Amino acid sequence: MNSIDGLSPPGSAMDRPSRSELAGLWILDPNCVFLNHGSFGATPTFIREEQRKWQDLLEEEPVRFYEDLAMKFMEDSRKALATMLECDAEDLALIENATSGVNTVMRSLRFNEGDEILVPDHAYQACRNTLDFVTQRWGAKIVTVNIPFPIEGQHVIIERIMAGVTPRTVLAMVDTVTSPTGLLMPFEEITAKLEGVGVSVLLDAAHGIGMVPLSLDSLGASYTTSNCHKWLCAPKGSAFLHVRKDKQENIHPLTISHGMTFPLGDTTRFRHEFDWTGTRDISAHCALPATIEFMAGLVDGGWPSIMQHNHELAIKGRNILCEALGIDAPCPDEMIACISTLILPQDGATNGIPLHEPDPLHAVLQAKYGIQVPVWSWPSPQGRYIRISAQIYNSEDEYRYLAYALKKELSV
Numbered sequence: 486m487n488s489i490d491g492l493s494p495p496g497s498a499m500d501r502p503s504r505s506e507l508a509g510l511w512i513l514d515p516n517c518v519f520l521n522h523g524s525f526g527a528t529p530t531f532i533r534e535e536q537r538k539w540q541d542l543l544e545e546e547p548v549r550f551y552e553d554l555a556m557k558f559m560e561d562s563r564k565a566l567a568t569m570l571e572c573d574a575e576d577l578a579l580i581e582n583a584t585s586g587v588n589t590v591m592r593s594l595r596f597n598e599g600d601e602i603l604v605p606d607h608a609y610q611a612c613r614n615t616l617d618f619v620t621q622r623w624g625a626k627i628v629t630v631n632i633p634f635p636i637e638g639q640h641v642i643i644e645r646i647m648a649g650v651t652p653r654t655v656l657a658m659v660d661t662v663t664s665p666t667g668l669l670m671p672f673e674e675i676t677a678k679l680e681g682v683g684v685s686v687l688l689d690a691a692h693g694i695g696m697v698p699l700s701l702d703s704l705g706a707s708y709t710t711s712n713c714h715k716w717l718c719a720p721k722g723s724a725f726l727h728v729r730k731d732k733q734e735n736i737h738p739l740t741i742s743h744g745m746t747f748p749l750g751d752t753t754r755f756r757h758e759f760d761w762t763g764t765r766d767i768s769a770h771c772a773l774p775a776t777i778e779f780m781a782g783l784v785d786g787g788w789p790s791i792m793q794h795n796h797e798l799a800i801k802g803r804n805i806l807c808e809a810l811g812i813d814a815p816c817p818d819e820m821i822a823c824i825s826t827l828i829l830p831q832d833g834a835t836n837g838i839p840l841h842e843p844d845p846l847h848a849v850l851q852a853k854y855g856i857q858v859p860v861w862s863w864p865s866p867q868g869r870y871i872r873i874s875a876q877i878y879n880s881e882d883e884y885r886y887l888a889y890a891l892k893k894e895l896s897v
C-alpha cells in the first residue's frame with residue numbers, strides 16, 4: 486500500500502495494513518491497527534514469558550523468594566536501570582507506575598500556606614489531580630503555565646515556565662513528553678534553570694525511559710519518575726522513582742512498612758523503606774534486566790537506534806497525516822519524540838466535548854477500521870486532538886491507512 490488513494494475500502498482483516506517485520510514478537514491483535522503504544526505500552530512475548538519465569542520461581546518457594554532472593558533481584562534491576570539512566574542505583578526506587586511516583590513525592594513533602602507550585606497546562610490529568618489534592622490540604626497554590634499549541638519552538642516553553650516563577654515558587658512538575666499534545670519538552674534546560682533558582686523539579690517522565698535519553702545524575706532534577714511499561718516495553722506495573730540524594734530524607738513510600746524502623750546497617754532509610762512496601766508481585770521489576778537487553782538486541786545500535794527509529798517513524802507518520810488532511814504540523818520536528826499530536830478540525834458537535842467523554846471519532850475509527858488511536862478534546866490549550874505513536878512494530882502503511890480513514894470520516 487503506497488498511496489492513500491490506492492487503498493481499497495477497509496472492511497475485513499485482509500484490508501489491514503501490515504506491521505513491521507518485528508511485529509511478530511508481540512501478540513498484538515492482527516485485526517487491530519495499533520497506533521497507541523503511548524497509553525499503556527505493549528510487551529513482547531519473550532518478556533511476558535520472562536516475567537512468568539519470575540512468578541514461577543516465587544511460587545516454588547515463596548518464603549525463600551521474598552526473604553532470601555528478592556532484595557538481590559531488585560538490586561540487579563535497579564543496576565540495569567541505573568546503567569541506562571546514568572545514575573546511582575541506590576537513588577532508584579522500584580514502584581508500580583508514574584502516577585504513584587508523583588503521589589509519592591507530593592504526599593511526602595510539606596508545604597507552607599502560599600507556597601506556589603508550577604505546572605504547565607499540558608500536564609497529565611491524574612498527576613495534576615495529585616497536585617490539586619495536596620496543595621488544597623496545605624493551603625499552597627497551583628500556578629498553571631499556559632503553553633500554546635501550535636507552538637513555534639522550545640524557547641516558548643522555557644520563557645513561559647520561567648516567567649511563572651516567583652519568590653514563592655517551591656516546586657514545578659514538568660513532563661519529559663506531554664500526554665495530550667505529545668510535545669518533547671526542553672526538560673534538561675528547564676530543570677537546570679529551575680533547580681538553579683532553588684525550585685525543585687518533579688519530572689514526570691512517564692514517557693521517558695526508552696523514548697528519550699535520560700541522564701539523571703547530570704540532569705539534576707530533585708525527583709524523576711518514569712514508566713518502564715510504556716517505551717521500555719516492560720511488563721505492566723514497572724516504573725521507577727529517582728530521588729536526588731539530598732532529597733531522600735523527606736521522601737517516603739506511599740505505604741509505610743517495616744523499612745521505617747528496620748536497623749539501618751550499611752544502607753539508607755530510603756533504601757529500606759522503598760525496598761519493602763509489603764508483599765507484592767515484583768515479577769515485572771525482576772524482568773527489567775532481560776527487558777532492557779532483549780529490546781536492545783532487536784535493532785542494530787540498541788536503545789539509541791530504537792529511539793531514533795521511533796522518532797523518525799513518528800515524523801513520517803505525522804507528515805503522511807498532515808499531507809492527507811491538508812493541515813499543518815503544530816510544532817517543529819525536534820519537538821516530538823515517538824508520539825505526535827495533530828489538531829483536528831472542529832465543528833459544532835465536536836467543539837467542547839468534555840475531557841472525560843470519548844470523541845465519537847475514536848469509536849468510529851475502532852469499529853469501522855479497526856484502528857486504535859486516541860482522539861480527545863483538551864480544555865487548555867483548547868483543541869480536538871489525535872495522537873499517533875510510533876514503536877518498532879509499526880509501519881508507515883499503518884499511518885497511510887489512518888490517513889485514508891480520517892479523510893473519509895472527516896470528509897476532507
Ligand SMILES: Cc1ncc(COP(=O)(O)O)c(C=O)c1O
Pocket residue numbers: 523524582583584585608609611612660662663664689691692712
Ligand atoms: C505524562 C504522563 N504522566 C503520567 C502518566 C500516568 O502513567 P501511569 O498510568 O502508568 O501511572 C501518563 C500516562 O499516560 C502520562 O502520559
